[in-house]
Amino acid sequence: MVREHGLYPSIEQYACMMDLLGRANRLDEAAKVIEDMRIERGVQVWGALLGSCRIHFNVELAERASKRLLELEPRNAGNYVLLADIYAEASQDVG
Structure with missing residues (x-):
């Protein structure tokens, strides 16, 4: 997109x-794409990533995404849930 x-x-x-x-x-x-973004990372990006972490049970990345979401939308209960x-x-899965 950028090059062409x-x-x-x-x-x-x-x-x-x-x-x-x-x-x-x-x-x-x-x-990696999020790290390389040239624009401000918004709730849409972090929310999509958090939703994917739930599907694939990636706790580490979910914590990272939710931290950013909670900074951007501290009153959105859906992110906590x-x-x-x-x-x-x-x-x-562990127990």
Whole structure:
């Protein structure tokens, strides 16, 4: 997109990319894309990543994403619930 058309992705396009990479269980790649973003990382991007962490039970990355989400949206209870679900599922897999 950038090389051929000189266009930089919008936050919505990054969020779609996070969703696609997350559904494909390519969470490390998704995290790398977030690190390399040239624009402010918004709730859409972190929310998509957190949702993917729940699907694939990636607690470490979920904690990172939820930390950023809680900074951006401290009153959004859904973010807390999603992290709690991830913790609950992780504890069931261990025990």
